[in-house]
Amino acid sequence: MRKLVILGAGTAGTMMLNKLYNALDLNEWSITIVDKDETHYYQPGFLFIPFGIYNRRDVIKPKRDFFPPGVEVIMSEIDRIEPDKNRVVLANNRVLPYDYLIIATGSRIDPSEIEGMKDKLWYKNVFDFYTIEGACALGNFFKHWEGGKLVIHITEMPIKCPVAPLEFAFLADWYFTERGIRDKVDIHFVTPLPGAFTKPRASAILGDFLEKKNIKLIPDFNIARVDNDEKKIVSWDEIEVPFDVLVTIPTNKGDEAIKRSGMGDELNFIPTDKHTLMAEGFDNIFVLGDATNLPSSKAGSVAHFQSDILFENFMDVIDGRKPSAKFDGHANCFIESGFGKGILIDFNYDTEPLPGKFPLPGIGPFSLLEETKMNHYGKVMFRWMYWNFLLKGVELPIESHMSMAGKRL
C-alpha cells in the first residue's frame, strides 16, 4: 500500500482530497486527512457578518460532509512534520508515516505580533474580521454604534484575500448609508502599501472608488503599536491615526506546526516551487493554498487553480515522472463594492489586473475592473459554488491558467 497524508482540511486540503480520491485506486492507496477542527468555515462569508448580511450559521458546515468514504479522517492537532523521516507526529504522539505528503494548513492571524493590538480594547474597540469570533464581535458592536471614526487597517503583507479589507471599506460605506448615519461615520483606510492595492492599475482604479465613496486613504503606514489609552495607532515613523473603532487585519502567518517542523520562513510560510508546487528541497511533499510562500494571492480561487496543477504533478510524480504542469499564479477575485454591485479582477504572476470581459471575451457576463450588478451576483453565487462544486473537487468552467482573451491592454 502507498500512503498519502493530507494535512489540513480547509478549502485547499478538502478540494485536493476529493480530486485525488476520484483518481487513485483505493486497493493500492491509503489516504489520510488530518485537521484539528470539526467545522468547515466559509471564510469569504466572514466579510458579511459585521454588516448583518450573514450570521454564523450561514458560514459553517461539518467538515465530515465533504469527506468521501474510505478515507481515514483524523481530528487532531498536528504537532510537527519530520520530513527527513517521512512522517508526521500528531499532538497525542501518534505517528503517521507517509510516502507522499500534501500540506494545506493555511494561514491565520496573529495580533500578538503588534504591541498593544491584543490588549484591553481587543473586541471592545479593536476588532478583526478574519476569524468567526472577530466578525461576530464586530457585528454586535456595529449594531449599536452611533458613529465616529472608523479606521480600517492592514498590519503587513502578505494577507489572505488581499482585497477583503477594501471590500470591508466599501461595505461599511454602504451599511452606514443604509442606517442613515453615514454623515456621522468618518472612514479611513490605512495600509502599508503605497496605494489601495498591490498591483498598479487596479490600485489606481480602486483608489478612485475609495475617493468616490469618501473613504480617506492613508498609504505607506507601517504600524509599530496600538495605543489603548489614547485610542490611536502609531507608525514606526511616529505618524498617529486616532480611532473610535479600529478594524485591523493583523499579521498573517502560517501555522505554528510548520515552525515546529523547521519548514517555514520568518512567517511560517513554506518555501514552495512557484511552478510545480512542490516543497523546496523535497521530492515527495506538495504545498497548496495559503500555506505556501508563493507571490500569488492567498485566496480560495487561487487554491482552486493550484489544485488542478498539483493534481497533474502528483500523477506525474507517483509514476516516477518529472512534474510537468506549471502554476502561473492565476487569481480571480470578486470585490464586493456595496449597494448591490461588485468589481472583478483576474491576474497572474506576470500580468496585473486589466479591464475587459470575463470569462467569455467580449461577452462576460462579468466585467473586469468595473463596478456592475452582475459582478455582485458572481460574489453571491460564489458561496453556493464553494459548498457544492469547489470543495467537492468538481470542475469549474474556468481555466486554471489565466487567459488574455477578453482583456484590454
Add this chain to the structure above:
Amino acid sequence: MPVREILGKMIEFDDDGHLKNLNDWNEEIAKELAKEEGIPELTDRHWLVINYMRQEFQKIGDAPSIRKLTKESGVDTKELYQLFPKGPAKKAAKIAGLPKPKGCI
C-alpha cells in the same frame, strides 16, 4: 527600460526603479541613489544594513524582508525606519542596488 545618467554613466533601471544590473553598483552610485531617496548622507549604520542586504542577496537570491533584517542585521525596527524612512526593506534594497524584495507584492 528607463535609462538614467548617474555620475556620468548611463545606467539602466527596472520598472520598479531599481538597478537593472547588479554590476552597475558601487559605493558612489549608492550615495547618489540614497540622495534620490531623500537620504543626504549614508552613515555607518546605513552601510551596515546595505552590506547585510547585499550579502543576503548573494546567498539566497532575494533581498531580505524587514522581519529578517531586524532579526539578523543588528538594527532594530525603530532605527531601521529612522535610517530608511517609509519602507526600509524596499528603500535599502534600492540603495543597495538590488531588485525589489519579492515579499513586497
